[in-house]
Amino acid sequence: MKGMKNLLKKLGGAAATAIALSVFSLSGVTYSYAAEGIDMSTDYPGIMAKAGDSVSFELDFSSLTGDSYDVDLSVESIPEGWTGNFNGSDGEITRVHVDRTAAASDTSLVTFSLSVPEDAQVGTYEVELLADAGGDYSDALTLEVTLTEQENGQGNFSAEYDSQEGSTGTSFSFDTTLNNNRSSEQSYNLSADAPDGWQVSFNASDDSTQIASVTVDSGSSQSMTVNITPPENVEMGEYTIPVTAVSASETLELDLTVEITGTYDVTLSTPTGNLSLDAYANAEKSVTLQVTNNGNVALQNLTFSSDLPTDWEVSFDQSEIETLEAGQSVEVTAYITPDQDAITGDYIATLSISNDEVSSEAQFRVSVKTRTVWGIFAVVIIVALVGVLGFVIKKYGRR
Structure with a gap:
């Protein structure tokens, strides 16, 4: 020994x-x-991902010698087009301090972030990391990433604001976006299911030309404007217009909402539109009036009034209209009586209809004619004289 x-x-x-x-x-x-002196490890050295993904690995470090080390970190090998970096708590790093008491079970000190390119092919790839403490103390770690097929994602049809409101006569424009999340180009046919009388059109956001279809590249989007015009006589209320984009692979739907607020409007005229009439002094003259509700809300308690020349009179066969539905018309007869002393000439008679919400008036030109009693007597006298003269001639003849 x-x-x-x-x-x-x-x-x-x-x-x-x-x-x-x-x-x-x-x-x-x-x-x-252990001749390496340090150990670099991760709980999950092999993961699944897809092209275009960003993945990360939590790295643990431990000292195997009982000493502390400042360890240099590097990527020894990585697939072409891929990128990776080491990150600490405050950002990207190149070195990490491994305390002599550090153990693999401690909280991860470093995160390795890896970006997979969009065009990466399906398969298994390896990335090799190196932790070098100097001398013979180093450790390598191989990460394995398996890329799977890119799943076909469902497209999306959305609007910046999918609900608008306005009164009758308002046209509505909705800014929309059509997203193609499929793995291939999609051609979408555009349509809308609108109520009768409504008009819907599509325009590309950068062009005023109307379109019926649009082609969107894979992973891209297309902005469009959907124009909606209600009919003139649309009633107050909320309307939903489903808009659809259909391709060979999918059907995308978007519900647009239009709220028509109350519009009050009434018109007073005649069925023919003629606002002229003839009348005689102190003689009643009838005229047919037409009252039309041009709004989208029923009108209640409509009453007539007038502004006439002095001592003229007017009456109505129906002094009040209790209810007039939207878009409807009703006829009422007015009776106008000029003053008994009215002289021949043209006069203005104004008739009106109103309630708390609306009013309308019609100005009539009334041409007054007078009947002369003496003229009638003169005609009678002349006729009588002619008769008497004829009688005398017939009886006595010529002598």
Whole structure:
């Protein structure tokens, strides 16, 4: 045994250690010694991903010698087009301090972030990391990433604001976006299911031309404007217009909502639109009026009024309209009586209809004519004279 000790002294530390380990192993006692000095590991060295993904690995470090080290970190090998970096708590790093008391079970010190390119093919790839503490103390770690087929994602049809409101006569424009999440180009046919009388059109956001279809590249989007015009006589209420984009692979739907607020409007006229009439002094003249509800809300308690020349009179066969539905018309007869002393000429008679919400008026030009009693007597006298003269001539003849 003494000779063995002398031999170990002559051979030096490294060789002596090797011989000593061999001897002790042969004697039935097994010793292990890690020459690397540090250990770099991760709980999940093999993961699944898809092209275009970004993945990360939490790295643990431990000292195997009982000493502390400042360890250099590097990527020894990585697939072409892939990128990776080491990150600590405050950002990207190149070195990490491993305390002599650090153990693999401690909280991860470093995160290795890996970006997979969009065009990466399906398969298994390896990334090799190196932790170097200097001298013979280093450790390598191989990470394995298996890329699977890119799943076909469902597209999306959305609007910045899918609900708008306005009164009758308002046109609505919705800014929408059509996303193609499929792995191939998609051609979408555009359509809308609108109520009768409504008009819907599609325009590309960068062009005023109307379109009926649009082609969207894989992973891209297309902005569009959907224009909706309700009919003039639309009733107040909320309307939902389903808009659809259909390709060979999918059907995308978007519900747009339009709320029509109350609009009050009434018109007073005649069925023919003629606002002129003839009348005689102190004689009643009838005229047929037409009242039309041009709004989208029923009108209640409509009453008539007038503005007439002095001492003229007017009456209505229906002084009040209790209810007039939206878009409906009703006829009412007015009776106008000029003053008994009215002289021949044109006069303005204004008739109106109103309630708390609306009003309308119609100005009539009334041409007044007078009947002359003396004229009638003159005609009678002339006729009588002609008769008498005829009688005299017939009876006495010519002598």
